[in-house]
Amino acid sequence: MISGFVFRALEGRIVAxxxxxxxxxxxxxxxxxxxxxxxxxxIPTYAMSLFGKYLCYALLxxxxxxxxxxxGILSLGHGAFFALGGYAMGMYLxxxxxxxxxxxxPILPDFMVFLNYKELPWFWHGFDWFVFxxxxxxxxxxxxxxxxxxxxxxxxxxxVYLSIITQAMTYALLLAFFRNDMGxxxxxxxxxxxxxxxxxxxxxGTRAVLFFMSALMLSLCLILASxxxxxxxxxxxxxxxxxxxxxxxxxxxxxxxxxFTFVVSAMMAGIAGALFVPQVGIINPGEFAxxxxxxxxxxxxxxxxxxxxxxxxxxxxxxxxKSFFTGAFPEIWLFALGGLFIAVTLFLxxxxxxxxxxxxxxxxxxxxxxxxxxxxxxxxxxxxAQAAE
Amino acid sequence: xxxxxxxxxxxLLYLENVSVSFDGFKALNSxxxxxxxxxxxxxxxxxxxxxxxMMDIITGKTRPDTGTVLFEDAIxxxxxxxxxxxxxxxxxxxQKPTVFExxxxxxxxxxxxxxxxxxxxxxxxxxxPEDKARIEEILETIRMTHRKNEYAANLSHGxxxxxxxxxxxxxxxxxxxVDEPVAGMTDAETAETAVLLKEIAKTRxxxxxEHDMGFIRELGVKVTCLAEGSVxxxxxxxxxxxxxxxxxxxxxx
Ligand SMILES: Nc1ncnc2c1ncn2[C@@H]1O[C@H](COP(=O)(O)OP(=O)(O)OP(=O)(O)O)[C@@H](O)[C@H]1O
Ligand SMILES: [Mg+2]
Numbered sequence: 001m002i003s004g005f006v007f008r009a010l011e012g013r014i015v016a017x018x019x020x021x022x023x024x025x026x027x028x029x030x031x032x033x034x035x036x037x038x039x040x041x042x043i044p045t046y047a048m049s050l051f052g053k054y055l056c057y058a059l060l061x062x063x064x065x066x067x068x069x070x071x072g073i074l075s076l077g078h079g080a081f082f083a084l085g086g087y088a089m090g091m092y093l094x095x096x097x098x099x100x101x102x103x104x105x106p107i108l109p110d111f112m113v114f115l116n117y118k119e120l121p122w123f124w125h126g127f128d129w130f131v132f133x134x135x136x137x138x139x140x141x142x143x144x145x146x147x148x149x150x151x152x153x154x155x156x157x158x159x160v161y162l163s164i165i166t167q168a169m170t171y172a173l174l175l176a177f178f179r180n181d182m183g184x185x186x187x188x189x190x191x192x193x194x195x196x197x198x199x200x201x202x203x204x205g206t207r208a209v210l211f212f213m214s215a216l217m218l219s220l221c222l223i224l225a226s227x228x229x230x231x232x233x234x235x236x237x238x239x240x241x242x243x244x245x246x247x248x249x250x251x252x253x254x255x256x257x258x259x260f261t262f263v264v265s266a267m268m269a270g271i272a273g274a275l276f277v278p279q280v281g282i283i284n285p286g287e288f289a290x291x292x293x294x295x296x297x298x299x300x301x302x303x304x305x306x307x308x309x310x311x312x313x314x315x316x317x318x319x320x321x322k323s324f325f326t327g328a329f330p331e332i333w334l335f336a337l338g339g340l341f342i343a344v345t346l347f348l349x350x351x352x353x354x355x356x357x358x359x360x361x362x363x364x365x366x367x368x369x370x371x372x373x374x375x376x377x378x379x380x381x382x383x384x385a386q387a388a389e
Numbered sequence: 390x391x392x393x394x395x396x397x398x399x400x401l402l403y404l405e406n407v408s409v410s411f412d413g414f415k416a417l418n419s420x421x422x423x424x425x426x427x428x429x430x431x432x433x434x435x436x437x438x439x440x441x442x443m444m445d446i447i448t449g450k451t452r453p454d455t456g457t458v459l460f461e462d463a464i465x466x467x468x469x470x471x472x473x474x475x476x477x478x479x480x481x482x483x484q485k486p487t488v489f490e491x492x493x494x495x496x497x498x499x500x501x502x503x504x505x506x507x508x509x510x511x512x513x514x515x516x517x518p519e520d521k522a523r524i525e526e527i528l529e530t531i532r533m534t535h536r537k538n539e540y541a542a543n544l545s546h547g548x549x550x551x552x553x554x555x556x557x558x559x560x561x562x563x564x565x566x567v568d569e570p571v572a573g574m575t576d577a578e579t580a581e582t583a584v585l586l587k588e589i590a591k592t593r594x595x596x597x598x599e600h601d602m603g604f605i606r607e608l609g610v611k612v613t614c615l616a617e618g619s620v621x622x623x624x625x626x627x628x629x630x631x632x633x634x635x636x637x638x639x640x641x642x
Pocket of ligand 2: 440484568
C-alpha cells in the first residue's frame with residue numbers, strides 16, 4: 001500500500017529531477033569545499049548560499065503548486081507559512097547564541113534585554129532544543145493552515161474571496177510581527193545567529209551542509225508531492241480544481257480534501273522557510289509582506305503550474321534574474337517582474353514546463369495521426385481531398 | 390397477498406409540501422412527489438418550472454424553506470449535505486454535462502467508483518481486480534470501451550452525457566436523478582440513451598427530467614408534469630399530454 005504510493009511517485013521526469021537536484025546538492029558543496037579559492041571550478045560560499053536560497057524558494061513554489069496547480073486554491077498567503085517556519089528556525093538560532101550576545105544574558109536574546117523583558121515569554125520555551133524547534137517548523141504553519149482552512153473550506157469560501165483572505169492573513173501576521181510586544185524582535189526580526197547544532201552558521205562546512213539539506217528536502221518534498229498527485233487522491237484533487245460540485249455529488253468531502261492538501265503544502269512552505277533563514281542569516285517581518293506571496297505565484301506561473309517541476313524551475317530562473325537585475329539595473333527589476341508575469345500570462349499560459357509538455361503531447365498526437373494515415377492509404381487520400389476542398 | 394405487498398411497500402423518495410423561494414420568487418410551491426423503489430419516472434415541465442431546483446433539494450444543494458424530504462421513508466435529506474446524500478445512494482447527473490475533462494474516461498469512472506472516499510483511503514488506493522472488472526463492465530454498458538484512454542475533454546457532447554451516466558452507475562446509487570440527458574444529442578443517440586436508462590432502471594430507481602417528448606414517449610413510463618413549482622398532472626404520457634392544464638402551460642406554448 002505505502003510502497004505503491006511511493007512507487008507511483010517515481011515516474012521518469014520526477015526521478016530525473018531528483019537526480020539533478022541531488023547531483024547539484026552534492027556537487028556545489030564539493031566544489032566549494034574541495035577546490036582552492038583561485039581554481040576556476042571553485043564556487044564561493046556566498047554564491048552557494050545564494051543558490052541555496054533559490055532552492056528554498058523552489059520548495060515554496062512547489063508547495064504553492066500543490067494547492068494552486070492541482071487543487072485550484074490560489075493562495076496569496078503562502079509567504080506566511082514560509083515566514084513562520086523561518087521564525088521557528090530563527091528562535092532556535094537565537095537561543096543558541098546564549099551568553100555571547102551584546103548584553104551577555106545567557107537566557108534572553110538581545111532584543112528582549114533591550115526591551116526590558118524580565119523573563120523568556122512562554123512560547124520561547126523549548127526552542128533551545130533542536131528537535132522541538134524542527135517540529136515547530138512544520139507544526140506551526142500546519143496548525144495555522146488547519147485552522148484557517150477549517151473555517152474557509154467548511155464555509156465554502158472559493159476563488160477570489162479565498163485569495164483575498166489569504167492575503168489578509170499574511171498581512172495581519174506582518175502587522176503583528178512588526179510589534180515589539182509580540183516577542184519576536186519587532187521590525188528587526190531575529191538575526192546575528194552564531195551556531196546551529198554547535199557548528200558556526202558562517203563556516204563553509206555548515207553552509208555546505210545547509211545547501212545539501214535544501215536540495216535534499218526539495219527532492220523529498222517533490223517525491224511526496226508527486227506521490228500525492230499521482231494517487232487516486234491526486235485525481236480527486238484535480239477533480240476539485242476542474243469540477244468541484246461533481247466531486248461533491250460523487251460523495252467526497254471536498255472540505256477535507258482541500259484541508260489536507262493545504263496543510264501539507266503549508267508544512268512544506270515551513271520547511272523551506274526554516275532552511276532559508278540560516279543561509280541568509282536573518283528573518284524579519286518583511287517575509288510576511290503580501291508582495292512576497294504574490295511573487296511566489298509569479299514563479300509558479302512562469303515555470304508552469306500543475307507540473308511540480310515547473311515551479312521549481314520558475315523559482316530558480318526568476319530569482320536568478322532578480323539577483324542579476326537588482327545588481328545590474330536595480331531600478332527596473334519590478335518592471336521586469338511585472339512584464340514577465342504579463343508576458344507569461346499572455347503568451348505562455350501553461351508556463352515554461354507546461355508549454356513544453358503540451359508541445360510533446362501535440363507532437364505525439366501528430367505522429368500518431370501520421371502513422372494512422374500511413375496505415376490506411378485511402379484515409380490519407382480522403383484527408384487530402386478534404387484539405388483540398 | 391396484495392395487502393401484504395402494499396403494507397411492505399416503502400417509498401424510496403418522498404417529498405411533501407416542499408417550498409423554496411429565491412428573493413421572494415417561489416421556485417417550488419408546496420411540491421409533493423413520491424418515487425417507489427425500482428421505478429423509472431419522467432418529469433416534464435416548462436422552463437423555470439422548478440425541475441432542477443427539486444433535484445437541488447433532494448441532493449442537498451439547496452435547503453427547502455418548508456416541507457418534508459425523506460429517503461427510504463426514514464432519512465431526512467434536509468439535514469444532510471451533498472456528500473452525505475451521495476453516500477446514501479443518490480446519484481445526480483447535471484443539466485450541463487459535468488465530467489472531469491483533464492482525466493481519461495477510465496479515471497473518471499475510477500473516481501466515481503463506490504469505494505471509501507476518505508483522504509487516506511484515496512491516497513493509498515490501488516486498483517483491485519474487482520474494481521477493474523467493474524469499470525470494464527460500466528464501459529461496456531455506456532458503450533465507451535474503445536475510448537477508455539481518451540481524455541474526457543475530447544469526447545463529443547453526447548459521449549460526455551453518457552460518461553456522466555456511467556459515473557453515476559459506478560457510484561452504485563439506489564436512486565438516480567438525471568437532468569436533461571438527451572439535450573444536444575442526435576436522434577440516434579437519443580434513442581440509445583432511452584434504451585440505456587431503461588436498462589439502468591431495472592436495478593434501481595431513476596428520475597429523468599426531459600423536454601424531449603419523443604424521448605419521454607420512448608421511455609413509456611409514468612410522467613409528472615411540473616409548472617410554477619408544483620405538480621400539474623401525473624400519469625401515463627397520454628393522460629398527461631391530454632390534460633388541458635398541461636397543454637395550456639407547457640405543450641401548447
Ligand atoms: N439559486 C438560485 N437563485 C435564484 N433563483 C434560482 C436559483 N435556482 C433556481 N432559481 C430560479 O428558480 C426557477 C426554477 O428554476 P429551475 O432551474 O428549477 O427550472 P427548471 O424547471 O429546471 O427549468 P429548465 O427547464 O430551464 O432547466 C427559475 O426561475 C430560476 O431562475
Ligand atoms: Mg433545469
